[in-house]
Amino acid sequence: MAWSGEVEPRLLLSDFLRSEVGLTGTHVGCEHGVCGACTVQLDGEPVRACLMFAVQIDGHEVTTVEGLAETPPGEAISVEGLHPIQQALHEAHGLQCGFCTPGILMTAEAFLRENPAPSREEIREAVSGHLCRCTGYHNIVEGVALAAERLAGDGAGADEGDEP
Amino acid sequence: MSRAGGTWVGARVPRNEDARLLTGRAQFVEDVEPPGTLHVAFVRSDLPAGRLRRLDVERARSHPGVHAVFTAGDLGPLLHPGAMLVPPPPLEGLVFHARTALPLVRHRIRHQGEALAMIVADSRYVAEDAAQLVEADIEPLDPVVDLGRALDESTPRVHEDLPSNLAAHVRQTKGDYAAARARADLVLERRFSYDRGIGGAIENRAVVAEWDARADRLEVWDTTQAPIPVRNVVAAALGLSESQVRFIAPFVGGGFGPKIMFYAEEILVPWASIRLGRPVKWVEDRYENFFATTQERGQLHRAEIAVTREGRILGVRDIFIHDSGAYDPYGLTIPINTQCTLLGPYHVPSYESEFRVAFTNKPIVTPVRGAGRQHGVFIMERLLDLAARGLGLDPVEIRRRNVIGPEEFPYNHEIMYQDFAPLRYDSGSYEESLEEAVRLVGHETFPRERERARADGRAVGVGVVNYVEGTGIGPYEGARITVEPSGTVRLATGVGTQGQGHFTAFAQIVADAVGVAPSDVRVVTGDTSDFHWGTGTFASRGAVVAGNAIHAAALSVREKILRHAAEALEVDPEDLELVNGAARVRGAPDLSVDLGALAVRANPLRGAVEPGTEPGLEATSYFGPPYGTTANGTHALVVAVDPETAMVEILRYIVVHDCGTVINPTIVEGQIHGGVAAGIGNAFYEELVFDEFGGTSNASFMDYLLPTSTDVPPIETAHLETPSTLNPLGTKGVGEGGAIPVAAAFAQAVEDALADIAPGLEVLDIPLSPGRLFDLLRTRRESRESHAESAGGPS
Numbered sequence: 014m015a016w017s018g019e020v021e022p023r024l025l026l027s028d029f030l031r032s033e034v035g036l037t038g039t040h041v042g043c044e045h046g047v048c049g050a051c052t053v054q055l056d057g058e059p060v061r062a063c064l065m066f067a068v069q070i071d072g073h074e075v076t077t078v079e080g081l082a083e084t085p086p087g088e089a090i091s092v093e094g095l096h097p098i099q100q101a102l103h104e105a106h107g108l109q110c111g112f113c114t115p116g117i118l119m120t121a122e123a124f125l126r127e128n129p130a131p132s133r134e135e136i137r138e139a140v141s142g143h144l145c146r147c148t149g150y151h152n153i154v155e156g157v158a159l160a161a162e163r164l165a166g167d168g169a170g171a172d173e174g175d176e177p
Numbered sequence: 178m179s180r181a182g183g184t185w186v187g188a189r190v191p192r193n194e195d196a197r198l199l200t201g202r203a204q205f206v207e208d209v210e211p212p213g214t215l216h217v218a219f220v221r222s223d224l225p226a227g228r229l230r231r232l233d234v235e236r237a238r239s240h241p242g243v244h245a246v247f248t249a250g251d252l253g254p255l256l257h258p259g260a261m262l263v264p265p266p267p268l269e270g271l272v273f274h275a276r277t278a279l280p281l282v283r284h285r286i287r288h289q290g291e292a293l294a295m296i297v298a299d300s301r302y303v304a305e306d307a308a309q310l311v312e313a314d315i316e317p318l319d320p321v322v323d324l325g326r327a328l329d330e331s332t333p334r335v336h337e338d339l340p341s342n343l344a345a346h347v348r349q350t351k352g353d354y355a356a357a358r359a360r361a362d363l364v365l366e367r368r369f370s371y372d373r374g375i376g377g378a379i380e381n382r383a384v385v386a387e388w389d390a391r392a393d394r395l396e397v398w399d400t401t402q403a404p405i406p407v408r409n410v411v412a413a414a415l416g417l418s419e420s421q422v423r424f425i426a427p428f429v430g431g432g433f434g435p436k437i438m439f440y441a442e443e444i445l446v447p448w449a450s451i452r453l454g455r456p457v458k459w460v461e462d463r464y465e466n467f468f469a470t471t472q473e474r475g476q477l478h479r480a481e482i483a484v485t486r487e488g489r490i491l492g493v494r495d496i497f498i499h500d501s502g503a504y505d506p507y508g509l510t511i512p513i514n515t516q517c518t519l520l521g522p523y524h525v526p527s528y529e530s531e532f533r534v535a536f537t538n539k540p541i542v543t544p545v546r547g548a549g550r551q552h553g554v555f556i557m558e559r560l561l562d563l564a565a566r567g568l569g570l571d572p573v574e575i576r577r578r579n580v581i582g583p584e585e586f587p588y589n590h591e592i593m594y595q596d597f598a599p600l601r602y603d604s605g606s607y608e609e610s611l612e613e614a615v616r617l618v619g620h621e622t623f624p625r626e627r628e629r630a631r632a633d634g635r636a637v638g639v640g641v642v643n644y645v646e647g648t649g650i651g652p653y654e655g656a657r658i659t660v661e662p663s664g665t666v667r668l669a670t671g672v673g674t675q676g677q678g679h680f681t682a683f684a685q686i687v688a689d690a691v692g693v694a695p696s697d698v699r700v701v702t703g704d705t706s707d708f709h710w711g712t713g714t715f716a717s718r719g720a721v722v723a724g725n726a727i728h729a730a731a732l733s734v735r736e737k738i739l740r741h742a743a744e745a746l747e748v749d750p751e752d753l754e755l756v757n758g759a760a761r762v763r764g765a766p767d768l769s770v771d772l773g774a775l776a777v778r779a780n781p782l783r784g785a786v787e788p789g790t791e792p793g794l795e796a797t798s799y800f801g802p803p804y805g806t807t808a809n810g811t812h813a814l815v816v817a818v819d820p821e822t823a824m825v826e827i828l829r830y831i832v833v834h835d836c837g838t839v840i841n842p843t844i845v846e847g848q849i850h851g852g853v854a855a856g857i858g859n860a861f862y863e864e865l866v867f868d869e870f871g872g873t874s875n876a877s878f879m880d881y882l883l884p885t886s887t888d889v890p891p892i893e894t895a896h897l898e899t900p901s902t903l904n905p906l907g908t909k910g911v912g913e914g915g916a917i918p919v920a921a922a923f924a925q926a927v928e929d930a931l932a933d934i935a936p937g938l939e940v941l942d943i944p945l946s947p948g949r950l951f952d953l954l955r956t957r958r959e960s961r962e963s964h965a966e967s968a969g970g971p972s
Contacts, residue, residue, distance in 0.1 A: 028301075040207075041460075042463070043878045044463060095196065103195040108195060109676035109851065110431045111194070112205065112378075112430025114198055149851045149854030149889050150886035151892050152846075
């Protein structure tokens with residue numbers, strides 16, 4: 014969707030998305046760029062929405078977690094209709110409280126576009142800018158690996174074996 | 178989805194709650210913003226100890242966009258100390274001084290971050306602008322920072338009306354330790370410390386309140402682990418009936434303990450909404466979270482173990498100081514957990530344990546995942562390691578010689594636990610768990626591996642430690658289950674959920690009883706309008722206490738379904754089975770009736786409900802255990818230590834655990850993974866650093882290091898299932914077990930890795946940061962070198 018209007022110059026992108034646009038899927042955990050919960054994509058690249066001002070996105074495209082899969086309002090959300098990364102995190106139990114999950118999804122989606130067949134170690138590196146206190150990361154890594162496999166579709170996904 | 182030939186309990190059912198969380202549609206408290214909402218910022222003290230001489234809020238009050246600024250003087254009857262949440266158990270000789278905080282500081286500041294004023298404005302931005310305009314004249318006082326000196330006579334007092342900083346004194350004993358010590362072959366004494374850390378939920382706290390004057394009702398969304406008790410406290414404080422106040426804890430972004438506490442903001446925000454006639458919202462920021470949210474862990478121990486030359490424990494003595502921070506609203510839960518959990522899965526014929534709780538000018542301490550249990554495990558496991566070393570025994574062997582055997586349950590440790598009941602173990606698999614971990618980590622062949630690594634210039638070591646976890650304590654939880662005319666089964670329970678998978682695990686219990694799929698069970702947790710009896714999510718008790726209440730309610734509903742179906746189908750209830758959302762006649766599946774149709778039949782619009790029966794297919798049940806059920810397990814890990822940089826890499830991490838009946842192995846593994854990660858943080862990365870003035874010098878995620886995906890290794894898990902004898906499902910808790918023994922295992926493995934390089938090095942302090950290990954290594958080396966010099970030099 015296109016949004017036009019005026020905002021205060023000091024309004025953070027994270028606050029803008031949540032309170033002005035009403036996209037509350039982007040979560041705020043630290044507001045100093047460490048936890049990664051507020052990660053969105055700016056023209057396809059992951060950025061921390063708490064480290065940008067809303068005015069900086071003028072003329073750019075921002076993708077939030079709500080944009081990963083079509084979920085028409087009024088319809089029940091089912092896992093079947095979701096993006097392969099969302100489905101894979103569900104199957105691998107890669108989320109618990111789910112608060113950090115939207116940010117991880119936005120990083121993982123961009124990462125798999127760039128590196129469609131990553132090793133477990135590369136996945137760990139890729140999500141290391143996100144803090145998760147629930148999962149111990151184990152199943153997040155498994156979920157992203159599963160997503161890579163699914164997206165590759167030909168079995169040429171994540172290379173197994175470097176982790177039990 | 179259907180499951181043939183088995184039950185849902187025990188199955189790896191994918192979670193019901195995920196779709197909403199994965200799409201950003203799950204409602205967290207911060208997402209709630211009714212039209213016309215005003216926003217709150219608190220003015221907090223930067224100083225940890227001081228006298229508030231004057232607070233000038235006039236400039237803030239007149240700042241454009243500010244609706245109100247409240248100080249202590251504005252609170253009227255609300256200005257009294259907060260609730261004493263957990264009173265101390267009735268122990269002989271107990272000393273306990275209850276001190277809780279005022280909602281806003283009136284005169285005395287006792288920790289950094291205490292709130293001085295509350296600003297309500299059009300936006301959070303404006304509220305924070307106005308906060309800058311508040312002028313506080315504070316006379317600084319000498320802060321009590323050093324726990325080791327908190328109880329000294331010369332130390333200033335945190336609470337001026339008390340004779341010292343002593344908050345509590347407890348002594349519990351069993352057997353005759355002095356006699357045990359006298360006949361021991363080896364007695365070892367050490368001092369240990371276990372420092373403070375944060376809970377670290379990625380979601381900070383938040384409260385949104387909306388007073389509806391026409392409906393005469395207050396609605397509050399709150400990131401709490403205990404919506405019902407908090408609702409009750411708030412209703413009482415505001416002079417409202419409990420039925421006028423609805424608390425909702427929707428999706429909560431991680432709990433880990435601190436969100437069980439009752440906080441002043443939970444009363445101030447609703448109060449402000451009533452006063453201003455507008456919805457009011459406060460969201461804690463990360464900086465505030467480091468002071469305004471509770472923390473855990475500071476303890477200093479002096480502990481002693483007495484053993485025979487065969488390595489049998491004759492007795493343990495442990496004297497410790499526990500840091501309560503500025504107040505003690507959560508009573509003695511943490512130090513009693515430490516005191517009791519220290520005994521672990523071992524025979525300890527005599528035990529002398531004494532602790533003092535000290536007030537300090539630091540943020541308040543209440544349970545964080547593990548809640549003092551990790552300290553007890555650390556002390557005991559370290560003492561065993563040191564004794565093994567002293568006797569020339571293998572660390573595994575000394576544990577083998579002391580664990581409680583499978584035929585010895587129920588086992589009574591004779592002292593009192595945090596639930597006010599004697600410390601008894603209902604069941605467990607201590608030997609089996611130890612042997613399984615030993616097997617999985619390859620302990621027997623590890624010496625060869627260690628040699629090989631050493632030949633490659635790498636220092637690797639192994640650690641194997643045991644733990645028990647008292648879980649699933651009372652008093653009770655409840656559940657109401659209803660079959661709706663659509664055939665959907667509705668479950669409401671009072672415990673809140675913070676990621677534990679309740680929407681799935683609870684649904685599995687219901688699904689087995691009434692013959693539906695877990696995805697057909699709609700679970701509501703943490704909404705007092707749906708269920709208003711219960712205590713909350715803490716002490717690894719959800720699957721035990723709520724789980725068994727749900728089980729009981731589900732069986733009652735099952736009875737009702739069978740009775741109505743038998744009437745409808747004109748058969749004997751004995752001949753019916755519940756499958757795929759219908760009751761059908763065994764052997765004649767065409768003779769069936771849907772649950773939805775039975776729900777309509779049970780709630781007729783005409784006719785009468787027979788005397789002695791109730792309408793609907795609905796039942797409410799409660800469950801309260803006689804005492805907590807004890808889970809157990811063994812952790813084993815392999816580490817590589819770089820002796821130059823003191824960095825530790827975890828090469829393998831193995832968890833063998835026993836939480837009784839496993840409802841959902843995938844969810845249980847997730848709990849363990851997260852627990853271990855938190856334990857690794859505790860052991861190696863996380864430390865709150867207080868400067869000499871009592872200020873926290875690392876209050877940000879830049880400086881306080883939570884472990885990341887590159888710090889936490891893959892975790893291998895093995896499940897043992899020894900059912901609890903204290904509840905029908907046989908479940909035990911697992912929420913904290915993963916976190917509890919990590920530091921002990923880590924310390925043993927690091928010492929093992931450095932056995933040649935720095936023989937005699939002892940890890941007695943947690944967190945063992947790279948810096949601390951580096952210092953230990955250097956000191957050890959220096960003492961060796963000087964020793965070598967003096968030995969080799971001229972005489």
